[in-house]
Amino acid sequence: MPDPFGLADARPQVDRHAAQSDLFNSHHEQLAVSERQGTWKAFAAPLTSQSGAIVENPDLVEMAVAIIGVFSEHHSEHGLTFAQIREGLRSHGVSLAPAAIETRLGHLHAEGFLEPYLPKLHQGRYVIRPAGLVGALAALRVAEHGGIDEMVLLLDRTRAALEMPHPDPRHVLNHLHTCRFTLTVFAKDLQRCIATGTSAELITLGRQHDHSGYTQQVVDLNALISSRFADVYELEEAGAALIEAEQYYRTQVRAAIGKVLAHGGASLNFDVLTPREYEDAAIDSSPDRLAEVGTHLIADAPEVVIDINAMIKVLDDYRPRPKHRFRPSEPPRGTEDPDPIAAIERAAAERCRRRRLGLEALLGGRTEADLTSAMQTSWPAAIRILTDAMALDADRSEPFVLTIDQTLLIDSKAPVTYLHPAQLIRTDFALPETGAMTEQEQPDRTGGDV
Template sequence: MQPELRLGRVPQAALRTSALEAFVAAVARNSDAVAQDPNVLDIAAAVFEAFASRRSSGGLSRQDLLDACAGVCDERSFDSRFELFKKLKLLIPGVAKAHEDRYLFNPYGAAGILVFDRVSSTGGVDELLALLDRTRLAISRGTATAEQVSAALTWARGMLVVAADYLLMLVRTRSLEMMIAERHQHQHPSLMTDVKAVTELVRLKYTEMDPLAYTVILEAQRYLDARTQFVDRILEEGARAEDFGVLHHEQYLAVARDGSAELLSKALERFVFDPVDLPLSTATIALEVDQLRPPAPKAPQPPRPDNARTRDDPFRALVEREDRRVSIASDEAEVLLGAESMVDISDEMSARGWPGAARLLVSMVRATGPGRPFALEFGDSLRVDPTGQVTYLSPVRLKRTPHAAVETVDE
């Protein structure tokens, strides 16, 4: 067997920097607006954590922030970012006194860190999914205007066109290393489901936008076709190079669990095994055959009488109805979870209004319980929406649990 050839990897730091540069280009003052060292985002996150981990309305000192960044950067790098943070008002004076070394963190900066971290790690398709989700909720609640829905659909269609063109360019002109580095930014199994959910609402409530909604579906299909070409090239070149790093380990594990024997055997076609050598005698084989002989059949029990009481058993009917309800509830829980291990269903409950929210909660309670692979978690906070049908609601999270054996009821 030939030695495995490992492909080089494009540093993830360079990919993050490139993503940040493109993200701020629309508001940048010049071409070097983004620092080339992606570690600067970690410094900002460490400064934010210093404020988030303690309550100090009077602010924190420079030394407090330096200590918080000790594991991220040296003092020289910290001073450079510290001065920049003050100039850009990420850090603002904690008291209105001259020469007072106390600072507070600007909440707009906290939002910026979240956005930059998400964009640099997951790419622009995640933002498209967020746009579709916001649009769906707004239409369901009746708070979206026709102009807002039209603008959202137009923007979604444009993002899909750009994303598909970019993937096809990677397939035609970029190295396998670059494609592997960007593969995690194009893993969105629910994309077409989310697109169809929004377009179906648009067709029901804004019939004049049906042609626009149809073009969004067409561009989503084009993007998925481009993603298929993208993955096919990675797998094809990775197989030629015998590089097992082209897929995530979860994907290999899924194939090992669900793949057929014929498919799994191909991985061992070039391996050489010693021949099977089992020293068996005739007496040993006869003894094993005797032990495997099935026992004599037991006498059949007399059939139960076929009377009206057994045919119309109310308890059995009750159990069967509950089993059907649990099965329907479990299917709905699977749809809500998708590929995730935990989801917050609070927004879905709010979107269904009343009594839809109550029906969804009852269904999810029915899907949980001993021996079932789902559980519910309820938060302590309270969400209030005076304009919605569900005026107040505590957070509800649905999660998967290890599947346990289901207890059965004896007949």
């Protein structure tokens, strides 16, 4: 079968660093399972004769990549057994069931991915066929980048064909046509996604099409064509068509990014950039550039969620508040209108009278009295005597003076274990106002309530 694009003559250069990066790249987990399955089906469509042969579980494809890692870390010179492969898969974190792993290993062996080390039956040691390795890596690369890497590879192959000592014009022309066709297909797909895709899909596409040096590579390629085939009109026309295709492709990429930015700014969606891109911006950008981000942010209050049933219940129970305030009705008057201020004053006078009677009982008609022995009877008595004496001493209308000595008396066996000696003095030398007290008014000298 003829090769219209000359692809059979080209030998793509495999970048070891890129392959290793794709092998252990963790960003593939961000792709949806259905999207990856659809990508693989489209990828395998030119190679299959019937449908239904695409694996449904992406973990099984990743298992093939993990097998590559197992072989790369093992130092056996004669291949690995299935038992050694299973043990290596567990160390790589493959969490599939043992039965699923065993079935998958049998399938990979039957399909030629795992090839016997020796052409003998039941020898039980296997190595990976290079074509299987490339297929596993290509499956992950295509699922992650959507085939964008192939455009870069095509440009590299075209440059390699032009830089040969004696380049074949027909071979170079086939490469240029292939590059142009590829760019046009990607541009048309981007145009469709811009019209029908969501912001999340456009974000993924924008990251897949992030090849900032692609335009410069096309320009450099045209410069090589002009220098090597200046008089070949067909090649120059193909180079100019490649530039037009690249411009059309770049226009669609910018349109996709513009739609993402417009939707992301309108919805305050901070998923437009990856966390690493935000981190790089915070480290590399100046404070003025970072301040520009906040100038266009609008912080609005969240929308109020209204429950219809609750609103109907509130309306049923609602009673409008009257506009005018009405004075409440006065309480009925009794025979005597109580005066609360007068009641407080009478209570204070009664407390003062009872304090005075208690201290006068301790004086016993004398002008001075030692309160120490009375306070030693109990803690309640000591507190009551000191409180009454200090209250009357602070009242200028009362003729009582309290003096407290700094000496501290300590007796561990007494009811009051420690206290300061206190003395009460009466300064007016007057007898009690009411004369002799009744039995009910006599203070309790043992520390009880008065």
